[in-house]
Amino acid sequence: MTDTGAKRAAEAVEQAMTGAARVLRTGAERDWDAVTAGRLEWSCRATAEHLTRALFGYAGQLAGRGRHMDAYAPCTLVVDDGTDPAGLIGVLETVGALLTAALRATPPRVRAFHPFPHRSANREGFAAMGVAEVLLHTHDIAEGLGLPYEPPGELAEFALMRIFPEVRPGPAPWPTLLWATGRAGLPGREPVADWLWSNNLVLPAGRLTLEGVTPAAAADLAAGGDGGFDWVEGGPYEGTREAAAMTLKAYETGVHRPEFGLFVLVRKEDERAVGGMGFHGPPEEDGRTEIGYDLAPSARGNGYATEALRALAAWALARPDVRSLFATVERANVPSQRVVARAGFRPVEVADVGPEGELLAYELRA
Known part of the structure; x- marks a missing residue:
């Protein structure tokens, strides 16, 4: 019997990562250390390194099958000094592949630690967080480098309907996700200053x-x-x-x-x-x-x-x-x-x- 939930979750992360890598490669010749990523205080390089650690951490939590329920597994990923943007994009693709593999292999009821807000998430939660991380931080880097970027609306909706349950849908999913995370305005709604996504209780x-x-x-x-x-x-x-x-x-x-x-x-x-x-x-x-x-x-x-x-x-x-x-x-x-x-x-x-x-x-x- 095909596990359609695992397939859907893995394909969402895979699609998000493929689109992100395609856009980021068009700016791989730029100096990512010298440019701030969108509205963030980090440089484009620091933002990309944060994204590698997030995806690696999500994959590790799922692979641990709930062995780490009080905190993240005590390990992280470190990108070698001197890695250029092209190499950094390759690392992103690698950890994205690790997360998709973990999603395909994780049974549906397995949960692992994540702090927001009930201290655990299932594979759909980790998939939605992975998709959100990729979409949002690719947006940040692309904005800093002056690159056009607009992911498919269904990917933004995938994240919104799983980890932003209190966010009323807007006219389109991608602008709604940007608004919900304080990155853009949305007509008729107050600006968002503080936000957290929310895994299910x-x-x-x-x-x-x-x-x-x-x-x-x-x-x-x-x-x-x-x-x-x-x-x-x-x-x-x-x-x-x-x-x-x-x-x-x-x-x-x-x-x-x-x-x-x-x-x-x-x-x-x-x-x-x-x-x-x-x-x-x-x-x-x-x-x-x-x-x-x-x-x-x-x-x-x-x-x-x-x-x-x-x-x-x-x-x-x-x-x-x-x-x-x-x-x-x-x-x-x-x-x-x-x-x-x-x-x-x-x-x-x-x-x-x-x-x-x-x-x-x-x-x-x-």
Whole structure:
């Protein structure tokens, strides 16, 4: 079976690196030490050397298969003194190839250390960071050398939909990525001074792992795909697809907060997805947010929903901006009523939870 996720990630880095090398070679005769790279304080040479270290580091983290979860592996790449720009471009192509090879070889659920913002990333995260590094720093060097450079929009979109989940899409992906990283203005938006990209949140939950769904994965799920997950029979169920569509809409309208989005429940023993769980949106002014979930029929009756709900509720209620969690369950859905009860939710009287009392309301307070 072809691992389409690995293929897509590797090809994105490969395409970004090929385009970058083509442009940079047109300026290889220039003195890269004497020219500042765009708006950066680094020279073009220092910027290129930074890019080699970033790509080498990402490849090493993935190759380590999660052995380094507290910090980067204690090694780096050093370019020999006196290496000319043409040689430096060759080094960039080499470390780009190392990253693409690591992406092709890394299983989808493997995570390794990266500090922003939850201290880990999966292969799609590292691919998106690699693409962003290549596009942005090629832009910086090209701007310093006076070279024209505009990468394909789909590469900028690849990065935006995976590591910039709170950035509302603009008229075109490349100008949006430049704006989001403080490199250019965008009509109708305030300039960006400080920024960080954001890998997805992952939470342990007993026999499960709750993996935050990126806008890219949400778009695939909403369109009938698997979102990059290996699902058990009958999954993803309709509620998960509906939640993915809600996540995608929130992203497209600029109100998405990824930590209050959709999570996929992945079973640790075989790394198969069994269901979805998440929030209907960020907490309101009173600190209340609604939570929902579903499981594939073949995964029900095993206590997975209870374990996941306890873990997600504990994480949410430990935050200062969340004071209570709210859930509604169909009156006829007795198993789901038992799930919320086992997770500590209590029945509450609410007037607007459905016609003729079809829904029961539950709350869990901090």
